[in-house]
Every structure is written in structure tokens, then in C-alpha cells.
Amino acid sequence: MAVLLDSERRSAKARVFVALVYSVLALGAATMVYPFMVMISASLSSSYDYHRHSPVLSAFFDRGDRFMRSVATHFRTFPREVYPDAPKGWTTWTEVAKDREGIRRFAERELSALESDPARLAEARERSAKFLRSLAAADPLGLSCHYDPRDLPGFVKRKYGTVEAMNAAWLVPHKSFFDVSFSAEARMAPGRKGDGSEKFATWLELKKWYVDEAIAAGDSVSRTMPGSLADHAEEVRTALAVQFIDHGWRDFLRSAFANYALVGEYLFVRGRAFANTLILVLLSVLASLTVNPLAAYALSRFRLRHTEKIILFMLATMAFPAAVTAIPGFLLLRDLGLLNTFAALVLPTVASGMSIFILKGFFDALPRELYEAAAIDGASEWTVFRRVTLPMTTPILAVNALNSFIHAYSSWEWAFLVCHKESHWTLAVWMYQMSADTFAGQPWCVTAGFVLVSIPTAVVFLLCQKVIMRGIVLPSMK
Numbered sequence: 248m249a250v251l252l253d254s255e256r257r258s259a260k261a262r263v264f265v266a267l268v269y270s271v272l273a274l275g276a277a278t279m280v281y282p283f284m285v286m287i288s289a290s291l292s293s294s295y296d297y298h299r300h301s302p303v304l305s306a307f308f309d310r311g312d313r314f315m316r317s318v319a320t321h322f323r324t325f326p327r328e329v330y331p332d333a334p335k336g337w338t339t340w341t342e343v344a345k346d347r348e349g350i351r352r353f354a355e356r357e358l359s360a361l362e363s364d365p366a367r368l369a370e371a372r373e374r375s376a377k378f379l380r381s382l383a384a385a386d387p388l389g390l391s392c393h394y395d396p397r398d399l400p401g402f403v404k405r406k407y408g409t410v411e412a413m414n415a416a417w418l419v420p421h422k423s424f425f426d427v428s429f430s431a432e433a434r435m436a437p438g439r440k441g442d443g444s445e446k447f448a449t450w451l452e453l454k455k456w457y458v459d460e461a462i463a464a465g466d467s468v469s470r471t472m473p474g475s476l477a478d479h480a481e482e483v484r485t486a487l488a489v490q491f492i493d494h495g496w497r498d499f500l501r502s503a504f505a506n507y508a509l510v511g512e513y514l515f516v517r518g519r520a521f522a523n524t525l526i527l528v529l530l531s532v533l534a535s536l537t538v539n540p541l542a543a544y545a546l547s548r549f550r551l552r553h554t555e556k557i558i559l560f561m562l563a564t565m566a567f568p569a570a571v572t573a574i575p576g577f578l579l580l581r582d583l584g585l586l587n588t589f590a591a592l593v594l595p596t597v598a599s600g601m602s603i604f605i606l607k608g609f610f611d612a613l614p615r616e617l618y619e620a621a622a623i624d625g626a627s628e629w630t631v632f633r634r635v636t637l638p639m640t641t642p643i644l645a646v647n648a649l650n651s652f653i654h655a656y657s658s659w660e661w662a663f664l665v666c667h668k669e670s671h672w673t674l675a676v677w678m679y680q681m682s683a684d685t686f687a688g689q690p691w692c693v694t695a696g697f698v699l700v701s702i703p704t705a706v707v708f709l710l711c712q713k714v715i716m717r718g719i720v721l722p723s724m725k
Contacts, residue, residue, distance in 0.1 A: 290695035291503040295319035295340040297691045305347070306499055311354035313499055315343065317491045320502055321470050323393045323433075328476035329483050357488050368492065375467035375486040378479075382471060383462060387454040389438045389474045394453060396689060397509045400424040402453060416445040422669075425513055425685050429453065437474030466490055506695035513685070514677055514696060524656065524673040527592050531655035532648050534597040539647060540640075542598065543606030544632055548618075558607070561600030573664060580665055591665040592673075596654060602647045609643050610636060645711060652707060674700055 284302035291304050295316050299305070306313040318326070325337050333353065337343045343350070361368045382390065404424045407413040413427075414420050421427060432441065432450040441447030454471045461469035468486035473479040490498070515521045546554050576595050585591045613636065621631045637644070659675035666672060672680075678696055686692045 286694055286698060289691060290506055290698045292691045292694075293319060293502055294323070294689075294691070296344050298341045299344055304503070306503075309347075309351070310495075311351035312347070313495055314354040314358065314491050315350050316502070317495060317498055318487055319343075320395075320498060321393060321468055321472075321487065326476060326483070329480050329487070331480070357484070358492065361485075361488055361492060368489070371485050371489050372467065372493070374482065375489045378482045378486060379458065379462055379467060379469065382469070382473070383455070383458045385473075387451040387471075388440065390454050390471050391437045391474055391476070392433060392450075392454045392457060392471045394429060394433065394457070394470055395505075396428070397505050397692070399427045399429070399453075400509070400512070402456060403427050403449065406449065406452070417449075418444075419446065423517070464494075466494065506692045507699065510681070510686075510692055510696040510699060513681060514674055514699065518672075518677075519670060520672060520674050520677045523671060524675070526589060527662075527673055528652055528655045530589060530593045531596060532651050534593055535599065535602070535651035536644060536648055538597045539599055539602040540606055540637065540644065541632075543603045543610055544636060546603070547607045547610035548628075558604055561598075561603055564600045569660070573661065576661075577664055585665075587666050587668045587671055589671070592655075592662055592671075595661070596651070596658075599647075599650075602650070606640070606643060606647070609640055613639060649707065649711065653704065656704065 281302055285300055288301055288304045289297055292299075293316065296305065296312070306316050319340055325333070325340060325343055327333065327337075330353075334346065334349055336346065337349075361371055400423075403413055407416065410421055410423055413424070429450050432447060435441065441450070457469045457471040461467075467489040468483065472483060476483060545551075546557065551557070580586055580591045580595075585594070617635055618631060621635055626634070656673075657675055659673070659679045662671075662673050662676050663679065666676075678700055681696055682693045686696075
């Protein structure tokens with residue numbers, strides 16, 4: 248039944264009421280969409296513009312912002328030696344990103360002279376190429392390098408092949424290539440000889456690799472720079488401007504989606520995280536659709552003496568938070584010898600008191616004539632359950648399956664507690680590890696990870712939304 252009758256819809260009060268309802272709904276939608284857009288924008292950002300928390304990445308439509316991001320791609324901190332005339336407040340990339348108007352003026356000043364004079368631009372290209380070739384011929388020991396941590400896993404993997412080979416060469420234990428860092432080497436003054444270790448030799452190779460890759464790509468500048476930027480400020484400044492004029496959009500898109508490439512390899516390509524998650528979800532959904540309906544059917548179909556007490560006991564289990572039951576559950580699984588197994592992940596969540604309670608109420612509401620007709624036809628109890636009861640409760644089963652899927656897919660605390668071996672970790676556990684340790688200093692990569700792992704849940708909702716709505720509406724209609 249409609250809230251407003253057709254005769255009332257044209258009145259002033261009705262129109263105000265409808266406008267108010269739509270305004271509230273629009274506000275609610277905005278509060279949901281805005282954080283999602285901020286997350287998407289942050290996943291495409293970098294150290295330069297991550298802290299803006301903007302729903303739309305400015306570099307997509309602001310040329311000046313795109314140029315400053317291009318500069319930030321080659322330097323981990325703002326290069327004051329290259330731009331001594333920049334505003335004094337530009338001390339960090341976060342502070343630079345706040346001055347949007349200053350960025351536009353800065354970019355216009357750096358680019359207009361070259362773009363307005365084709366002959367001057369051609370000369371600048373030639374000088375930049377010559378400058379880059381001089382870096383390729385120079386001793387890497389005397390050069391500085393503002394490396395990107397996202398480049399390290401692929402670089403060391405190509406060099407050593409396996410983590411074991413790298414650890415044997417470096418004499419430093421690493422769990423994976425994603426744990427590699429050259430922060431200590433990057434802080435050393437250019438020209439200073441290292442400790443002669445294999446890791447320091449790899450650091451020198453990384454410097455040369457950046458220059459070689461830039462030359463091969465037809466770039467004008469690389470992350471490897473002269474040891475003294477102040478002495479080569481004009482060359483670097485010109486090279487940065489030429490690089491943006493020639494490859495601005497390409498560099499921006501590469502930088503924006505590099506977060507997804509790195510996180511995708513971390514979560515889905517290496518190890519067994521994706522396979523473990525898929526197995527866990529399938530087992531959890533299958534077990535939930537087997538145990539809960541059977542228990543609810545037994546309580547509904549057979550008049551047990553203590554049915555009410557059983558249901559009350561099952562509902563009482565929901566009064567305790569998961570943190571309270573975690574320790575007893577862990578001790579029980581330990582005594583049973585089930586730690587570091589899929590059984591430890593699946594068994595504790597197979598039965599749900601709330602699911603059984605809801606299913607029992609739904610089974611109770613089914614017409615008893617159906618069961619009487621089935622009994623007259625000679626159908627067994629299993630046939631009645633499988634051919635009569637389950638087909639009529641598909642929407643409720645779909646909602647229960649969805650709840651089981653979400654719990655199995657997103658729960659990391661329990662998986663982290665009962666599975667100490669990384670070979671049994673799921674995507675949720677690796678996401679926690681990534682955000683708390685591996686990429687803690689690169690929140691833009693962590694955000695890209697959250698976007699990636701949310702895609703399966705969104706796909707399931709989109710594919711099953713009709714069945715889900717039936718599961719929500721039908722119980723209320725009954």
C-alpha cells in the first residue's frame with residue numbers, strides 16, 4: 248500500500264514530503280559514495296597528493312598539478328637544490344600539494360618558455376638526452392638515487408630469481424622481495440664507498456638500471472641524479488620540463504596504476520593467498536548451507552521436548568563477542584591438532600545460531616499440507632527436505648550463503664590466530680600484514696589493496712541482488 252494516495256500527491260504538503268524524502272535519500276547516498284570516491288582517488292595517488300583525501304584526483308584535469316606530480320615521481324622530497332626560487336613553504340610534498348594556485352603558477356613558469364618556442368624545445372631535448380647519457384657513463388658510486396620502493400621487488404627478483412638466492416648473497420634474511428629496502432644506502436652521501444657487500448653492489452646496479460631504463464624509454468630524466476644537484480640544477484630543471492612535455496600523460500598513468508600492479512602481485516600472483524581464500528569461501532558456504540538448514544529443519548519438523556531451550560542456547564552464543572570465544576576456540580583446536588589446517592578456519596563458523604533461528608521460523612511458516620502430500624506419496628524425509636523444503640526457501644538460503652561468504656572472505660583475526668604458517672594465509676590476512684608492516688609507509692598502495700579485495704564482494708552483491716532482495720522482503724511479508 249502506498250504511503251500517499253493518488254489524490255494526495257498533488258497537494259503542497261505531499262510534494263514537500265516527497266521532496267524531503269528524496270533529499271534524505273540523496274544525502275544518504277552521498278555519505279556512501281563520497282568515501283568510496285576518496286578511496287578510489289587515494290588508490291591512484293602518490294606521496295605527493297595522497298594527503299589531500301580528495302574524491303577526484305586533481306591531476307586528471309589540472310595540468311599544473313600533473314606537472315608537480317611528475318616532478319615528485321623523480322624525487323622523494325621536494326628538490327630545493329633544483330628549484331631554489333620555489334616558495335619557501337614548500338618543504339615537503341604534503342605542503343607543496345596544499346598550494347594549488349602556487350603550483351599552477353610554478354608549472355606555467357617552467358613550461359611556457361619551452362612550449363612557446365619549438366626551436367628552444369628541440370635544443371632542450373638534445374641537451375637533456377646528452378645529460379642523461381653522461382649519467383649512464385658516470386660511476387654510479389658518485390650519483391644519488393631517489394628510488395621508488397614499488398620498483399624494488401621486480402628489480403631484485405629479476406636479478407636473483409628466488410628469495411633464498413638473494414638471502415644467501417646478502418647474508419640478510421628476507422621473507423619476500425617486498426621486504427627489500429635500500430633506505431640506509433640512499434642516505435649515504437654520493438661518492439662514499441659502502442661496505443663492499445653484495446647488497447651495496449645491487450644498490451649501485453639499481454642506480455644504473457634507472458638510467459638505462461630511462462634511455463631505453465626515450466625519457467629525458469631518471470630517478471638517478473648527479474651527486475650534487477646544486478651544480479646541475481639547470482640541466483635537471485630543463486630535463487624535468489622536457490620529460491613532462493613529451494611524456495606527461497604516460498608517466499602519470501603509469502604512476503597512478505603502479506599501485507595496483509604492485510598490490511596485485513603481492514596479493515594474487517605470488518603465494519597461495521587467492522587459492523586459500525577461494526577454498527575457504529567454498530568450504531564455508533557449502534558447510535553453512537548444509538549444517539544450518541539441517542539443524543533448522545530438525546527443530547521445525549520434529550517436535551523435540553526442549554526445542555525452545557535449544558534455540559535459546561543457540562541465540563545465547565551470539566551474546567559473546569568473538570574476542571571472548573577466540574582463546575577457548577584456539578585451545579580446543581590446538582588440543583585436537585587442527586591448527587594450520589583449513590578445518591581450523593571452517594569448522595568454528597559452520598553453525599550459526601541466528602541462521603538456524605531464522606531458518607526454523609521460515610520452515611515453520613511453510614504449509615503443512617505440502618508435507619502431508621509428500622508423506623502420502625511415500626517420499627522419504629530426505630526427499631521432503633531436498634525436494635520440497637529447500638526449493639521454497641531459496642531466498643533465505645541465499646542470504647545465509649552471502650553472510651557466510653562475507654565472514655569467510657573478510658575475517659582475518661581468526662585466520663591469523665589459528666594459522667601461523669603463511670602457506671595457509673588468506674587475502675584478508677595478507678591485507679592486514681600489508682597495511683601493518685610491508686606497505687605501512689605507502690598508504691596509497693594499501694588503499695589500492697583495499698579496492699582490489701573489495702571487488703569480489705561487490706561482484707557477488709551485483710550478481711545476487713535480486714535473490715538477496717527476495718530473501719529480505721519475503722520474511723517480512725510472512
